[in-house]
Amino acid sequence: MYKKVKIVSPVLLGLTLAITGCNTDIQDNQSEPKQEQIQKEAQITRLQSLNAMTIQMTFSEPLSEEEVNIDNLEKIKKNFEFNNDMSIVNVPRLKIGAKSTYIVPVTIQKPGTTYTVSYKDGEKQSFEASDEKINIRQTRQVTNDTFEIESFIEDGVTDYANIIEAYRAGRGNLAFQVDDENKDENGKQYQVISSLRDRVVTITTDKGEEIKANYVPFTQAADGRQAPKFRLPDGQTLNPGTKYTVTSDWAIIKNSSFTAKEFTPLTIESAEAIDNKSFQITLDKDPGMELFAGRKVELRGDDGSNIEAQYRFSSRKGPVGIFDVLNEKTLQSGVKYAVVPMGNWATPDTVTLTTK
Missing domain, CATH: 2.60.40.1220 (Immunoglobulin-like)
Structure with a gap:
């Protein structure tokens, strides 16, 4: 006895496979995810250690507003992964006229140390610590508990406020552009004072007593001068008649001493x-x-x-x-x-x- 063979037409077979999900070609095509545009993260392409507290970094593309917003500082610090206990101390600041080159203030570099840094888990870059210190011309007392140290443009020293895009509008004729080597249009070379946030100096009496004085925020380029203020710890004052000498691990102060006097509040x-x-x-x-x-x-x-x-x-x-x-x-x-x-x-x- 012959068995009846049920013949299914090709059209019906294709329809059946499509309905049951057995058509692998159709299934694969339908399951392919749509390609999403993934934004490429900026990466460090060049870096230079300018001085003991400053690095200049060039990125593959400009950093976003979120990546340089001071309100995000603690989060931004985590974007930079250094070795040897280094970290940034303030946000990167784009240089005037640059596309993606930034002044980056860091903790004080240790002479003879090789550092590595990566940005957002990108490729590591290495650099040698700079032992260059900022040339400061003088120091003087300004109140009973505060003194200043002052540098000058004519000495080849500029505060970074003068050369970064963020402060350009407010600096007036003090703002100017420098190249990647921090030379101006006339070829004059400049040292760059980066952010003094959290910086300290040591003030020593003529009897050898050392006191740490803290930077007073927003004074480093105020009133058109490069004369950041430093203040003694709360409750301490400068003793009239005592000679004080100011030293720092990030600056060389030419005229580094003053004799304290009584200031009228x-x-x-x-x-x-x-x-x-x-x-x-x-x-x-x-x-x-x-x-x-x-x-x-x-x-x-x-x-x-x-x-x-x-x-x-x-x-x-x-x-x-x-x-x-x-x-x-x-x-x-x-x-x-x-x-x-x-x-x-x-x-x-x-x-x-x-x-x-």
Whole structure:
């Protein structure tokens, strides 16, 4: 007996395979993922160690705004993987006229050390530590607890504020362009002072006592000068008649000593509320330099409240500086506050502030 053979037409067979998913060609074509455009990460293509605290890096493409935003500093630090305990101390800053070359401030390099660095897990680059220190012409006392060290353009030293794109608009005729070797259009060579964030210097008395003084933020290129301020630890003051010598692991100071003298504190003339979180203080005269920086006052309300406020960096206009209330507190309407300088940086303590 012959078995009946069921014949399936080619058309019906193709339809059946398609429905059941057995047509591998069709299945493979349908399962292919769409190609997505993957953004290529910038990578370091060249680097130069300019001095003990500064590296110049060129990337394959410009860094994004997020990769240079100061508000993202802690995250940005993790993008750079160094060996030998090195790290960046502030965000990379694009040089004027450059496409993707940045000034990058780093922790102090150890002479004789070979460092490696990669960006976002990219290829490692190596460089030898620089033992070059910045040439500083002089130092001088500016208040009872603060002194400055000053360098000059004519000595072939420039603050990075003058040569980076981020500060170009605010620097006026101080801004200029240098090439990859940090020479200007006339071929003059410059040392570059990068960000002084978290930098310290040592001040030594004529009796050998050493004190670490911390950089006062936003003073390194203020008032058109290259004269960053350094302040003694809270509560300490310079002793009149004592000779002090300033040294640093990132600078050579030519005239490095001064004899301390008594300075008259700044005089507060008035205080006026701006809103419930800030107010302005007016001195009796323009101090001529950034002496508000880092200063605090205590507001003692006639309702028994106590509020601390701190100077808003770079807000000074002549004798007027803006202070912001701290610790999420607010100025209360109708309360009269006595403005009391913290740390004896100003007098008197009889100026009052009344909010509307």
